[in-house]
């Protein structure tokens with residue numbers, strides 16, 4: 001029997017009892033992408049497809065010990081953060097990332113659930129900006145999250161570019177602003193990095209309400225691909241294809257916003273491929289250029 005060495009990936013996020021988002025979505029996605037998933041749970045949510053019925057943050061000691069248990073034993077090749085809930089949790093996570101020299105950090109700045117429940121206390125937004133983003137290889141806000149991070153109103157394409165530049169100025173190596181919340185026929189995600197390289201990832205917008213956990217799933221696949229040593233562009237394309245298939249083949253479960261189907265890409269692939277267009281932007285701020 002040959003033994004296979006899988007890269008280890010860590011998710012630091014909240015538990016979703018409904019299984020569509022949070023830790024549960026991340027572990028399913030890691031498994032689908034053939035990496036070994038580990039987890040640090042920051043909070044337990046009582047949640048289903050209709051909403052979040054309760055949020056129970058874990059005590060500091062419980063989070064700190066989970067971080068140490070992972071850091072002292074595993075070689076983590078990439079990690080992602082999701083629901084961090086408050087300032088003290090972010091501080092613990094930042095300390096652990098530095099202490100264990102974890103690289104390939106994907107920050108999904110989860111703030112509010114699709115169903116409108118607060119998953120990050122307001123004052124913690126500043127801590128994410130000042131403490132966590134400087135450590136990130138990529139940060140993946142949706143449009144409302146990008147607005148909170150930048151305090152800019154995002155309506156048009158040029159607003160997305162401005163917001164991306166502002167987020168890059170906070171120290172993240174790159175940013176992907178996701179277009180799931182738009183209304184156009186194309187679901188377009190825009191990637192930008194410190195060199196001014198811009199990539200538009202485009203897929204057909206699918207008519208559905210089963211989008212619970214899309215952002216969690218997307219960032220988990222990104223982390224998995226980076227753990228395997230894939231270049232950023234390839235990792236982004238895989239994540240976009242994976243989420244397109246997962247939404248397209250979502251299984252209607254529950255009475256509200258249903259979850260996506262994490263095994264869909266493996267079983268079905270995707271019908272139409274994702275488009276990927278490149279541009280270069282002259283960054284108006286002079287970050288790490």
Ligand SMILES: Nc1ncnc2c1ncn2[C@@H]1O[C@H](COP(=O)(O)OP(=O)(O)O)[C@@H](O)[C@H]1O
Nearest residue numbers: 142178179180181187204205206214215218243
């Ligand atoms: N209806 C949809 N059709 C196709 N792609 C979608 C749809 N909704 C979301 N996506 C894609 O899912 C990913 C997650 O985006 P988004 O829903 O904006 O994140 P979040 O879950 O953080 O709000 C992005 O790649 C986005 O383009």
Ligand SMILES: Cc1ncc(COP(=O)(O)O)c(N)n1
Nearest residue numbers: 014015021022113114212213
């Ligand atoms: C524990 C947890 N983490 C993240 C989300 C965001 O997912 P969504 O935006 O699809 O509600 C969530 N609802 N619950």
